[in-house]
Amino acid sequence: MKESILALALLSAVAVAEPSLIPLPKEMAAGGGEFAFSGGTGIRFDKDVAKEAELFAVALESLTGSTPKIVREELRILLPSEIRLDLDDSLPLKEGGYMLEAGPKGVKVTGKDAAGVWYGTRSLLQLLPPPGAGVWKDSKEAGIPALTITDEPRFGWRGMHLDVGRHFFSADEIKGFIDWLAFHKFNVFHWHLTEDQGWRIEIKKYPKLTEVGAFRDSTPPYGNRNSDDGKRYGGFYTQDQIKEIVAYAAERHVTIVPEIDMPGHMAAAIAAYPQFGNSDIPGYAPKVMTRWGVHPYTLAPTEETFAFVDDVLTELCALFPSTYIHIGGDEAPKDQWEKSPRVKALMEKEGLKNGHDVQSYFIKRVEKMLDAKGRKLVGWDEIREGGLAPSATVMCWQGDAVHSAVASAKEGHDVIMAPNQRLYFDHYQHPEKDELAKGLEFETIGGFRPIDNVYAYEPVPQGLSPEEAKHVIGVQAQLWTEYMHDWKKVEYMAFPRLAAVAEIAWTPADRKNYDSFRSRLDGILKFYDAAGVNRAELPAAK
Ligand code: ACM
DSSP: OHHHHHHHHHHHHHHHHOSOOSSOOSEEEEEEEEEEEOTTEEEEEOGGGHHHHHHHHHHHHHHHSSOOOEEETTSOOOOSEEEEEEEOTTSSSOTTOEEEEEETTEEEEEESSHHHHHHHHHHHHHHSOOTTOHHHHTTOOEEEEEEEEEEOOSOSEEEEEEEOSSSOOOHHHHHHHHHHHHHTTOOEEEEEOEETTEEOBOOTTOTHHHHTTTEESOOOOTTOTTSOOOOOEEOOBOHHHHHHHHHHHHHTTOEEEEEEEESSSOHHHHHHOGGGBOTTSTTOOOOOOOSOSOOSOOBOOSHHHHHHHHHHHHHHHHHOOOSEEEEEOOSOOSHHHHHOHHHHHHHHHHTOOSHHHHHHHHHHHHHHHHHHTTOEEEEEGGGGTTOOOTTOEEEEOSTTSHHHHHHHHHTTOOEEEOOHHHHBTTSBSSOHHHHHTTOGGGOOSSOBOOHHHHHTOOOSOTTOOHHHHTTEEEEEEBOOOTTOOSHHHHHHHHTTHHHHHHHHHHSOGGGOOHHHHHHHHHHHHHHHHHTTOOOOOOOOOO
16 A cells, blocks of 8 residues: 555656656646646736736737636635735745645745746746647646646846847847747846947937948858848837837846947947047948958047947936846957057056957946946956956856856856857757758858757856855856848747756756756647747757
């Protein structure tokens, strides 16, 4: 008898390990029986999570085809069966933590905070049959296995980056992407808004940034990166569009961290306002770039340019409530500064020995501007050149990112792990020759990054003490879009690898298991496929 109870318990433990949840929760325990979800199931909510309840109802409606009733907790309206959304800030969990209790009598999600309730509802959506499943056409009844989930995120920064400078994507595409990030409990969308090849954000004080800087004369076609298609290309987001997208993301507990990349990657802005570049060098002729790669045009470290940067950041901060503002800092060649008499005079005056010192001087000036606006600076590895600004957070990307992460954390700086060698989604998911055999439009910048390799990534580098390791505040995947000419290609490069990153960022390291992830992913693919996401095929099993 005892043995059969044990066997039963083991069986149910196995069963509950199987729901297609990505990211996998921190703890999950099986109960007995199931909750019978039906068209009559309503949502009862604490008034402080009214928005989460409303969006959950919308998601249930699009999944099931019927509109659930939603009622405030204090109203004594009877529901045939209910999902309850509650708050309890005394839960011994991190921010964003929640408990989900499902049993035959009902389902209860208790969030440590509103974000926790949101994440609990995301888990619930994944516990239900995917869109298009027969039940939603027929009975609209589905069993949710009785279970208790106790969950919280591993990292506070669970990010996905998107470059809209090389290619531009519509406001609706951005919103749709944010929905998927929210589905997998990401909480940061890093919006890379400016590039040599296009400036994508309306700045009222400097209209030429978009009139001139948002358009280029040509783009390298797929299959020949050293040529030109000769077609004018461009676009930008108006401030009204940006406000709408920021609000949309906030309701889904996604913070948008905007990036204005400086002092390099600025050719489009400098083409619009040549006075902010190194206009005192021979052969100065800025234009919006039409080829990929690193270009020489950098902002000049002059007072006039700093006033421009401050103005841009003022408008940016009015649009984006994010505490963190990304100022880029990557790949700023020093050649123009070395040739510029103005920069030479500055170096003498400020005792700057070389280009790295000028870079550090520049970034420290920008940090002061952000500080005055109550924001925090985050930048790519190269903000380390010449010495880090005092309160800077470093987004570590070069190689495996370990060197800059360890050095920065040891210096007391927070870091976000975004390694080129592991989390750059502009690399192939399948061998290059197989991809190119399908057509030129499958071209990528290069590299090979299959999903199992992404999944195996451990963000906390070796060589840090437990105290230093606390400076690793998160992890992020990157979508650089030179070789993503349209949204379908972005989806192809992002999905399903982004599910692997979601789990790296959320799930405790000792709970990660690729075989389990792979089998849960089958359930998640049904959500992608029902929505028509142009995902990549998974590699064949080894
Ligand atoms: C980068 O890839 N240039 C951050």
